[in-house]
Amino acid sequence: MALSRLLLLCMVASEVWDAETRPIDFVCDRESRRDLNTVADMEAALANCDVLKTLPSPIQLPCIKVHKASWERKSAQEKRRDIAVSLGALTGSVRVVRTLSQPGCSSTLLERLEHTVNNYLHIVTHLDITGSVESPVLSCTPQNTHSLSTVLWTFSRLLTGKLEWLMADLTHRCPRR
16 A cells, blocks of 8 residues: 555656656646645545545645636736635645644645645746736635635536636647647
């Protein structure tokens, strides 16, 4: 089990390295983005983690609801900032809860989640998007939860929703194959 987790961590790290060194690859290769999304693996690990039923402190959920017309009026810079603010709030909340958790399965899963969210935050903030943006404003009133399964579900929707829509907006930069 530990060996498979180490192998998975190495795979994820190599994917992040590719995305970090060439952000256009992250934008242009949907399959790489899908491979980087390890939420399903974390949900499976949660199912095997009988210790963690409720979190010791609430986690702020990312804003995932989108008013399509409003989203389309935003610049790429504003969309990136919207996603980055949500990811930053999520990683901060996860870090706090992880420090309050007992060592073991739950702590390991929270650490993995924090690392994954940080990877996405790093990638999103380093995308080559120019232009000015106003002060960051959350696109919703943040909700909190004590349920890690709700956190994972919401994080997954952020990745498959807003992040994918931003990537679709940037595909015009992809080289033709």
